Amino acid sequence: MTTVVIVDDHAMFRAGVRAELGTDVDVVAEAEDVDTAIAAISAHRPEVVLLDVHLPGGGGVEVMRRLGPTDTKFLALSVSDAAEDVIGTIRGGARGYVTKTITGPELVDAIRRVADGDAVFSPRLAGFVLDAFAGSIEVAAVDEDLDRLTEREREVMRLIARGYAYKEVAKELFISIKTVETHMSSVLRKLQLSSRHELTRWASDRRLL
Incomplete structure (x- = not known):
């Protein structure tokens, strides 16, 4: 056995x-x-x-x-x-x-x-x-980008990129909407993106959704 x-x-x-x-x-x-x-x-x-x-x-x-x-x-x-x-x-x-x-x-x-x-x-x-x-996923690039994010920021990033509203993300992760907003701002800054739309495209390109 x-x-x-x-x-x-x-x-x-x-x-x-x-x-x-x-x-x-x-x-x-x-x-x-x-x-x-x-x-x-x-x-x-x-x-x-x-x-x-x-x-x-x-x-x-x-x-x-x-x-x-x-x-x-x-x-x-x-x-x-x-x-x-x-x-x-x-x-x-x-x-x-x-x-x-x-x-x-x-x-x-x-x-x-x-x-x-x-x-x-x-x-x-x-x-x-x-x-x-x-080679269709640039693994090194994915690792390098994600290393900039904390584990909680990754969770928020993935849910937002999948189309969740801030309120839904807050409920899913048991955190406040204000905290979701803070994490989202940090994610956009670290990844040098300017909008939720860009984040979704960024995550989709890297097979993170």
């Missing part, structure tokens, strides 16, 4: 994943941040790690970087379907990337395939990776 460590900063989500996996795989440990992930993976040496992309302490890529070369395979399981997260995580060493809309049986199948050495992606996400390797 495939041994698995679940890494996610939400205890209820980890419990839900464990329940969905049932007895089809052997969940040997859970972790909630970068440090506990490294400790659990080092102690148990699982065949597969289900790894969230955004974690306290540096994120999923930081876990893989600090562990260095290992026989353990990493499968990203994230709410994010953004191109920069997918490409960055694969570049960081993950063998696959699936979103949290995946069903339990599909996740079990993805874990087994990754353990066997396959690369596994949700269908839409595979396109990002192919585009990146084909």
Whole structure:
């Protein structure tokens, strides 16, 4: 039976994943941040790690970087379907990337395939990776631009670019409309854009929507 460590900063989500996996795989440990992930993976040496992309302490890529070369395979399981997260995580060493809309049986199948050495992606996400390797997404440029933004600014940027109103963004992220306006002004300034329309075009060109 495939041994698995679940890494996610939400205890209820980890419990839900464990329940969905049932007895089809052997969940040997859970972790909630970068440090506990490294400790659990080092102690148990699982065949597969289900790894969230955004974690306290540096994120999923930081876990893989600090562990260095290992026989353990990493499968990203994230709410994010953004191109920069997918490409960055694969570049960081993950063998696959699936979103949290995946069903339990599909996740079990993805874990087994990754353990066997396959690369596994949700269908839409595979396109990002192919585009990146084909050169139609300038990965370096995407990374450089996004590095200027904080994680919260990225969240606001993506929702605004997708057509959300400020009020909707505030509700989605549990922040005030004034805070959304502040983040939006900062995003436009850092990216040297002048309008919401330009931001949408900028994000679309980079496959961030």
